[in-house]
Amino acid sequence: MDWNAEIEAAATRIAPHVQRTPVLETTAFGLDRPVELKLEQMQRTGSFKARGAFNTLLSGPVPEAGIVAASGGNHGAAVAHAARALGHRAAIFVPEMAGAAKIALIERTGAELTVVPGEYANALEKAREHEARTGAMQIHAYDALPTVVGQGTCLAEWEEQGLAADTVLIAVGGGGLIGGALAWLQGRRKVVAVEPRTSCALHAALEAEAPVDVQVSGIAANALGARRIGEICFELARAQGVDSVLVEDEAIATAQAALWRNLRQLVEPAGATALAALMSGAYRPEPGERVAVLVCGGNIAPDPLE
Amino acid sequence: MDWNAEIEAAATRIAPHVQRTPVLETTAFGLDRPVELKLEQMQRTGSFKARGAFNTLLSGPVPEAGIVAASGGNHGAAVAHAARALGHRAAIFVPEMAGAAKIALIERTGAELTVVPGEYANALEKAREHEARTGAMQIHAYDALPTVVGQGTCLAEWEEQGLAADTVLIAVGGGGLIGGALAWLQGRRKVVAVEPRTSCALHAALEAEAPVDVQVSGIAANALGARRIGEICFELARAQGVDSVLVEDEAIATAQAALWRNLRQLVEPAGATALAALMSGAYRPEPGERVAVLVCGGNIAPDPLE
Numbered sequence: 001m002d003w004n005a006e007i008e009a010a011a012t013r014i015a016p017h018v019q020r021t022p023v024l025e026t027t028a029f030g031l032d033r034p035v036e037l038k039l040e041q042m043q044r045t046g047s048f049k050a051r052g053a054f055n056t057l058l059s060g061p062v063p064e065a066g067i068v069a070a071s072g073g074n075h076g077a078a079v080a081h082a083a084r085a086l087g088h089r090a091a092i093f094v095p096e097m098a099g100a101a102k103i104a105l106i107e108r109t110g111a112e113l114t115v116v117p118g119e120y121a122n123a124l125e126k127a128r129e130h131e132a133r134t135g136a137m138q139i140h141a142y143d144a145l146p147t148v149v150g151q152g153t154c155l156a157e158w159e160e161q162g163l164a165a166d167t168v169l170i171a172v173g174g175g176g177l178i179g180g181a182l183a184w185l186q187g188r189r190k191v192v193a194v195e196p197r198t199s200c201a202l203h204a205a206l207e208a209e210a211p212v213d214v215q216v217s218g219i220a221a222n223a224l225g226a227r228r229i230g231e232i233c234f235e236l237a238r239a240q241g242v243d244s245v246l247v248e249d250e251a252i253a254t255a256q257a258a259l260w261r262n263l264r265q266l267v268e269p270a271g272a273t274a275l276a277a278l279m280s281g282a283y284r285p286e287p288g289e290r291v292a293v294l295v296c297g298g299n300i301a302p303d304p305l306e
Numbered sequence: 307m308d309w310n311a312e313i314e315a316a317a318t319r320i321a322p323h324v325q326r327t328p329v330l331e332t333t334a335f336g337l338d339r340p341v342e343l344k345l346e347q348m349q350r351t352g353s354f355k356a357r358g359a360f361n362t363l364l365s366g367p368v369p370e371a372g373i374v375a376a377s378g379g380n381h382g383a384a385v386a387h388a389a390r391a392l393g394h395r396a397a398i399f400v401p402e403m404a405g406a407a408k409i410a411l412i413e414r415t416g417a418e419l420t421v422v423p424g425e426y427a428n429a430l431e432k433a434r435e436h437e438a439r440t441g442a443m444q445i446h447a448y449d450a451l452p453t454v455v456g457q458g459t460c461l462a463e464w465e466e467q468g469l470a471a472d473t474v475l476i477a478v479g480g481g482g483l484i485g486g487a488l489a490w491l492q493g494r495r496k497v498v499a500v501e502p503r504t505s506c507a508l509h510a511a512l513e514a515e516a517p518v519d520v521q522v523s524g525i526a527a528n529a530l531g532a533r534r535i536g537e538i539c540f541e542l543a544r545a546q547g548v549d550s551v552l553v554e555d556e557a558i559a560t561a562q563a564a565l566w567r568n569l570r571q572l573v574e575p576a577g578a579t580a581l582a583a584l585m586s587g588a589y590r591p592e593p594g595e596r597v598a599v600l601v602c603g604g605n606i607a608p609d610p611l612e
Contacts, residue, residue: 019330019332019334019569020330020331021330022328022329022330022345023328024325024326024327024328024348025326026325028325028350039328041570042330042569042570042571044334046570256611257611260610260611261611263325263348264347264348264352264571264572264573264604264605265348265570266570266572266610266611267570298570299570300610304566304572304606304610305562305563305566305567305572
């Protein structure tokens with residue numbers, strides 16, 4: 001598969017519907033070197049998920065029954081938004097752990113919303129039942145090609161904007177975003193996968209040499225709490241190699257506070273997870289190594305303006 | 307005076323100390339055309355004020371007695387931060403209306419802080435007494451050349467980043483930021499001065515053909531609540547011409563909510579005031595006119611992470 005051609009085609013396809021998110025270089029965190037950031041939490045519906053959602057809906061016919069998705073919150077909001085923008089029905093299944101702020105975000109799109117007790121995997125089960133019953137098209141949150149290709153446009157855009165870093169740090173949940181990044185970069189830059197110790201499906205899979213189930217909890221669980229890493233991501237990570245590092249919930253909270261206090265960027269814990277690896281020393285770059293951090297989600301709870 | 311040479315020199319002088327703030331183009335507000343934004347609320351201490359503060363401190367010798375400033379909050383935080391960064395003492399006088407979030411921001415810098423009953427003008431009086439008593443150097447919040455020249459670096463930077471707009475909308479308090487913008491642009495682009503109807507010192511001065519005192523109140527008063535427009539700004543505005551428009555507090559709150567909901571940028575009311583003019587129709591661009599909005603401050607109260 002020619003990933004770069006697929007991702008370039010996706011970028012053209014989704015361009016009218018997504019935000020070209022800004023980038024900057026900063027020394028605001030007091031680290032020993034500048035950091036490049038991409039503010040992808042400024043994307044439509046507050047996370048990179050809008051890229052994969054629009055790419056999927058624009059890649060082929062959508063059935064009359066519409067779309068169905070399971071989501072910790074951000075993917076559901078993105079799918080619901082994309083469906084409305086393109087005139088399709090959407091049924092979204094969300095686990096209780098998504099929280100009130102993300103549930104309200106999805107409700108505002110007018111999608112048919114079902115809150116399911118438990119975690120992401122429970123919502124996915126309900127979404128699959130809906131798919132079987134209605135013929136709606138399932139949009140997987142991370143383990144489907146059009147999703148991963150759509151997320152890959154984020155790194156393609158960043159390179160077009162002049163990304164200079166040797167190394168890009170990316171938070172990992174189910175692996176859609178980092179899968180897209182690995183697919184686009186093809187080893188041209190180092191990728192560091194950052195997971196909370198409390199939700200580390202990729203780390204566990206790399207140790208076990210196969211995707212395995214993990215327990216998920218912690219402050220970023222409603223965005224990064226996939227029970228098992230996606231196959232697409234796992235194959236890319238195994239083939240290309242990634243550095244996999246874990247961060248504590250406290251380090252995530254510290255990075256989240258730094259993004260607000262030092263740059264006035266208010267993000268959810270998942271959005272601060274990659275930065276946490278640099279600030280805490282979980283990832284220590286070599287002398288001269290230029291680093292970049294992808295800020296991926298901003299749907300913080302509670303919503304500060306509610 | 308060669309404003310452009312002065313502003314270019316200031317940009318070089320302050321570069322190691324300030325954030326080069328990101329820019330973007332967006333259709334996220336559902337307006338009839340794209341809008342260019344500069345996210346200057348990401349500047350050190352959360353507003354453009356850091357530019358003028360560093361420029362002043364780096365433009366000449368600073369007395370042993372240090373620095374004194376009066377401020378609605380943002381200027382005080384910027385001066386206190388710049389003083390600490392450069393190793394000077396700072397005494398900051400803040401009116402009660404600055405509010406707890408801005409007062410805490412200044413306290414964190416370790417500056418000597420005095421909270422004065424009343425509004426900005428009352429704090430300025432106390433700062434002048436301190437200056438006379440101690441020999442400290444007064445840094446005026448908006449009506450001093452090094453301040454205005456420093457703020458002018460914001461527009462210089464934006465043009466370097468590829469600003470395309472015909473028209474730039476800028477919120478006005480005492481006139482430091484728009485003064486710097488007018489000084490830099492020298493009529494090359496149209497500038498729209500946006501003030502809350504509840505704090506409109508420039509609008510009143512343009513009507514009276516001279517700076518006059520106004521009453522200040524409303525949701526942006528702790529940032530835009532100057533009782534009288536600065537002479538430097540007034541002369542530039544009169545000589546070059548600006549469109550002066552007023553917006554209601556409600557329109558400011560609507561724009562503030564849109565910046566959060568549609569772009570995950572959480573800003574204070576002053577930071578949303580220029581956008582409010584576009585969203586409310588207080589400023590209606592011509593067909594084909596390209597517009598830009600300067601987002602100038604992010605020190606919202608209450609602090610969402612406190």
